[in-house]
Amino acid sequence: MRNQLRIGTRASLLAVTQSTWVKIQIESTCPGTQVELVKITTKGDRILDVPLAKVGGKGLFVKEIEDALLAGAIDLAVHSMKDVPTELPEGLHIGIIPARETPCDAFLSTRYASVEELPTGACIGTSSLRRKAQLATLRPDLTILDLRGNVDTRLRKLEEGEFDAIILAGAGLHRLGKTDKITTLLTPEQMLPAIGQGALGIELRETDTELLAGLQFLHHRATAVTVAAERAFLLRLEGGCQVPIGAHATLSGDQITLTGLIAAVDGSIVLKEHITGSAREAAALGTALAESLLSKGGKAILDAVYCTGS
Missing domain, CATH: 3.30.160.40 (Porphobilinogen deaminase, C-terminal domain)
Known part of the structure; x- marks a missing residue:
């Protein structure tokens, strides 16, 4: 393993937490390696006043990081797999996928114990069309509103009473040490997760075969x-x-x-x-x-x- 590695990551708290976990795994397994996190702002991070579905395009949270990888400014990138397009830029690949956290969506509410207990007309927040569609099937009488921002922003909006409930990915809350905020996890039967939800992907240049071999312990x-x-x-x-x-x-x-x-x-x-x-x-x-x-x-x-x- 090289003496120094640079990990490209989004600057959000969750992304940095995920990348820090990878950094710790590498440094503890390869004592001679120092790992630096390089924080990169993506298009999806910059546009916060528009629902993601209306922004359009793929790779909203990865393109700038992939550009840095191709340019040699970083050595690897850590992504949430649910953000990674199915087609990657030429010369890059997802070489390592660590063990998955829970893939389930989490129901959060300060007053109600479950989706079923929400009263008619209750406001529930999510930015995901997948979640909106399944919520509309489970409870067509609810008011489903867009919810953007980082995890702390979304939690604050819930706690201030802007929403009666919100839906977030359970994996992110677990990784941030906020499991206590989860009222209940929705089973895949209740709400089918996003593709790759709960899984991380480590993206590398295809030519970095030695680095790929050195990171196999994470796969x-x-x-x-x-x-x-x-x-x-x-x-x-x-x-x-x-x-x-x-x-x-x-x-x-x-x-x-x-x-x-x-x-x-x-x-x-x-x-x-x-x-x-x-x-x-x-x-x-x-x-x-x-x-x-x-x-x-x-x-x-x-x-x-x-x-x-x-």
């Missing part, structure tokens, strides 16, 4: 296999992280089970199926599941989303 096969199935599903749907698509894969022995979802933003249509097969066929299973949902009305749903930009 977690089961997480990599399940994320590969989910991302193949997303790739076939040509979706980004801001469309009403969800997927969640689990591994049992050598068998992988993948559940996928395409939904209308208003929750009026929800297409959901699962597929099971060999872990060796993870990507093929993701593609097959996407084809099935597209043929059953998913294409029309996604066309409508892309045309309206909502």
Whole structure:
């Protein structure tokens, strides 16, 4: 391993916390290596007054970091996998995927114990079309409002009474040491997670084979296999992280089970199926599941989303 490494990361508290965890793992496993964090502001971080789904484009939280990687300004990048587009710039790859945190969404409220307990007309906040669509199916009587900002900003808005409840990724709250803020975790059956939610990805230059070998101790096969199935599903749907698509894969022995979802933003249509097969066929299973949902009305749903930009 090299004596010095530079990790590119978003400047948000969660991103820095995630990258700091990687830094600690490297420095403790490779005592002769010093790791520096290089904080980079992305387009998604700069635009805070517009719902992400209306900003458009893919890679809102990774492009500037990837540019720095290609330019040699950093040696590796740490991303939340749910932010990473399925198609990467030439010369880069996600070489390492550590063990996944919980993939589940978290329900947070200062007054109510669950989504079911919210009164009619209650205001619930989320910036995700995937969450909005599934909430609209679970509770069509709720008022679903956009919620942007970092985790602390979102928690403050909840605590100040701006929302009756909010939905955040459970993994981020766990990593920030804010598990006590979670009222309950929503099961994948209640709300299917985003593709790659809870997983980190370490992006490298393809030519850095020695660095890739040195970081293998961080790689977690089961997480990599399940994320590969989910991302193949997303790739076939040509979706980004801001469309009403969800997927969640689990591994049992050598068998992988993948559940996928395409939904209308208003929750009026929800297409959901699962597929099971060999872990060796993870990507093929993701593609097959996407084809099935597209043929059953998913294409029309996604066309409508892309045309309206909502």
